[in-house]
Amino acid sequence: MSTAVATTTAARAAKAAATARTTPRVGPVPVLWLTLLATPLAAGANAPVLILPDMARSLGVSASTATWLVASYAWAMAVGTPLLAGLLRRRGLRAALHLAGALLVGGTLLVAASPWLPLTLAGRATQAAGGAGLAAVAMSLAGSARRMGVISAGFGILGASGPLLGAQLSQAVSWRLSLSISVIAVLAVPMVSRYATAPAATPTTPATPTTPQDRFDARGAALLTALATALVLLPHAPAAALGSSALAATLLALHVRRRPDGFVPAALIRRPLFLGSALLALTLSGSYFTLLFSVPRLLAERAGWDAATAGTGQLVALLTGSALSWLLAAASTRMSRAAVRAVLIGVGASAAAIAVFASWGPLLLVATLGGTFAATGSNAVLSMHAASSAPDAQRPTAIGLFALCYQLGGAFGPAIATALVLGA
Secondary structure, X not given: OHHHHHHHHHHHHXXXXXXXXXXXXXXXXXXXXHHHHHOHHHHHHHOOOOOHHHHHHHHOOOHHHHOHHHHHHHHHHHHHHHHHHHHHHHHOHHHHHHHHHHHHHHHHXXXXXXXXXXXXXXXXXXXXXXXXXXXXXXXXXXXXXXHHHHHHHHHHHHHHHHHHHHHHHHHHOOHHHHOOHHHHHHHHHHHHHHHOOOHHXXXXXXXXXXXXXXXXXXXXXXXXXXXXXXXXXXOOOHHHHHHHHHHHHHHHHHHHHHOOOOOOOHHHHOOHHHHHHHHHHHHHHHHHHHHHHHHHHHHHHHHXXXXXXXXXXXXXXXXXXXXXXXXXXXXHHHOOHHHHHXXXXXXXXXXXXXXXXXXXXXXXXXXXXXXXHHHHHHHHHHHHHHHHOOOHHXXXXXXXXXXXXXXXXXXXXXXXXXXXXXXX
């Protein structure tokens, strides 16, 4: 009898253990898993900063042409974030995680194996879209400015490490390995998939047949993609991109009027809080990425620093700025929105002014620190402001559109730096 009881108890324990391994865990996802899910994207984006000349020589192209490997990554991040956030909203967490992870792995394999620039560009874009999808999931599950501050600080820290890590990997193995850093984010996918049961990430099963208003707004998504693409091309081909941007914006505005609850919700983009947060983040992000690519060259030309010294100094400045941005995110709950924006604008404007006029090396690093603080802080705090302006059902969409604006700054920055400094 006791043997039967023991056997039954053991069987129940085994069944419970198996259920625990396969059943999603209820509660907030630990922020460290969210950070691992989101932040390798930043290292992948910044890895080419110090190795652009090596990449250009290897591919047999000019330095300005090699910047397309940066621009394509930024473009795919900008476009992929709202698209994958839309998938998250409609299909749920697991669908978004699995598709984003597959894109990241597939794009990384393509970058590693491709011998031609066009195929390498396609691989960079694919891995960036996947990484952006994982970041959109992490941001949607953050839930508070403090937790978002940890993720954003992680963006800054890995973004800070990206240039030096990319240079070291390129020197030791290959620049292709440097462009594959972001793939480590897939390590967090299984754990986040087990933990997350957030309402925003769980689609509602309709009780009635799908109506036209419930169907995926493919036209709205296509028009938004066209607009983002034209904007990314603006620094490279101003005349053509300006006309394309105007046309895409007009068509998108008309579509939003016809379908106000579609891929780009009319109620969301009419809210001053959302628009102000997104546009300010775009500006500060653009300034940051311009500084990120310009300051190493300025340190060499104005202060006579070699590449190793410049890279180390920039790393320290980026890490410090990222850490300070987390303090801002933690304190933002006790500050008014106006005060937070005043801090971000003041620091961001001061950083840009210092970079324009300074010739002393440490002062140029202060500009980098300020730009990092303003951009990373805006990503942490203003993303929560943008999300709070939307109903719960539209929060993934709000975060996706906000992130699109932030990532557009990442597309503008390298092109601006090339026009003003790198191409000089």
